[in-house]
Amino acid sequence: MEKKLTIAICTYNRVKLLLETMESLAMLNSIKKAEVLIVDNNSSDNTESEVAKFIQNANYEIRYINEKRQGLSFARNTAIEHSEGKYIAFLDDDAIPDSNWIESIIQFFEVNDEVYAVGGKIIPKFETERPSWLVEGLEYSYTIVDLGEERREYPGNLYPFGANMAFRRSVLEKYKFPTHLGRKGTTLISGEETWLFNKLKEENWEYCYIPNMVVKHFVPVERLEKDWVLKRFYFQGVTKKLMCTNRTENVKSVIEMFLKYIYTCVKGPFLQDEGEKLLNQCRQNSIRGFCNYFFKKSS
Structure with a gap:
């Protein structure tokens, strides 16, 4: 059966969190409509062997790919090249999607032909108590996104975040993520998502926020x-x-x-x-x- 959605998860040396995310996918409604690609970006831990064990008993389709070129953009582009879904969603390796996450993406694209990409709500899951100094102006640095309960355009210079975003295949067949931008190992360089959404703007390709596309995103104590x-x-x-x-x-x-x-x-x-x-x-x-x-x- 043709897969409607490819779920691409790029990972680097975070096998414990990755396995929790993979386990959560088994509980999603409509998981049979999706394929999952795990793109290991040259991890030095036991990611490969642990994913192999998981695949043996998984109740959904998973493929493992090792991308040796260091960098999140390389990993995402590799996911695009190996994807087979009509739509491609990116999910962080420390994000847990809502049970209706898959269906929210597929249904939206199926009835909104004018929209080429979507992003959703990202709820923080703090490892410890939220710091009192974490004010609203700092939230986007922690990938905290809640633009309300209605479909809407992203305000100002805000775009969908890589922890929870999805595209029509046609977008990613034309544009790939720029490899001079984005995380490489533990560096905090970003900008690859902004670059891509600027390209959509140039093409007048619409993208928007949809509130029922929800994930919980882990925030480790060291980032607090x-x-x-x-x-x-x-x-x-x-x-x-x-x-x-x-x-x-x-x-x-x-x-x-x-x-x-x-x-x-x-x-x-x-x-x-x-x-x-x-x-x-x-x-x-x-x-x-x-x-x-x-x-x-x-x-």
């Missing part, structure tokens, strides 16, 4: 340290520079960073809330990341 989120923002700045492909984009980004720097310097002394102070520091750290990489590449 201020140092981690400061580092995350630093690499957002590095990513910003990596996404500049010509002189015009460089000039525009330099002006943007300068204005952001002035804003944070003026605002900083008046902040009282711990979380808002941290958010301001994070914004300054993203400027630092951009500038450090800018001058490194210019030298």
Whole structure:
């Protein structure tokens, strides 16, 4: 039977979390309409052997692929090349989808021909208590997304997140994820999803948020340290520079960073809330990341 949906899970050295996600898929409604691709991005733990054991007793179709080229974009592109579904969904290896997740994707695409990609709600599953300093402005760094209970466009510069997004095959046959962007091993470079959705914008291909496409996303204790989120923002700045492909984009980004720097310097002394102070520091750290990489590449 033709599979309606390919579920692509890219993983790197997180076998315990991966197995929990794979186990959760067995409980999904309509799992028989899907195939699951596990793309191991050159893990050094026992991912391959543990996935092989799981496949022996699985009640749904799973294929394992080892992508030696380090980088999330390489892994995602490999998943696309090996996929057979009419639609392709990406799910993080530490995300647990709602029981109707598969059907929410398939049904939406089947009745909305004008939409080429979708993203959904991402609910955090904290390993420990949520820190008091984790204010709304920091939530997207933790892939926390809740845009309400109605279908809607993504606001501003927000796009579907890789932990929970799906595409028509035609999109990914034309565009692949850029391999100079995205996580490589433990680095925090990102931007590959933004790059792809900017391409959809250029094509006037519609994408949107659908509220019934829900996953719970694990947030480990080590990411609940201020140092981690400061580092995350630093690499957002590095990513910003990596996404500049010509002189015009460089000039525009330099002006943007300068204005952001002035804003944070003026605002900083008046902040009282711990979380808002941290958010301001994070914004300054993203400027630092951009500038450090800018001058490194210019030298």
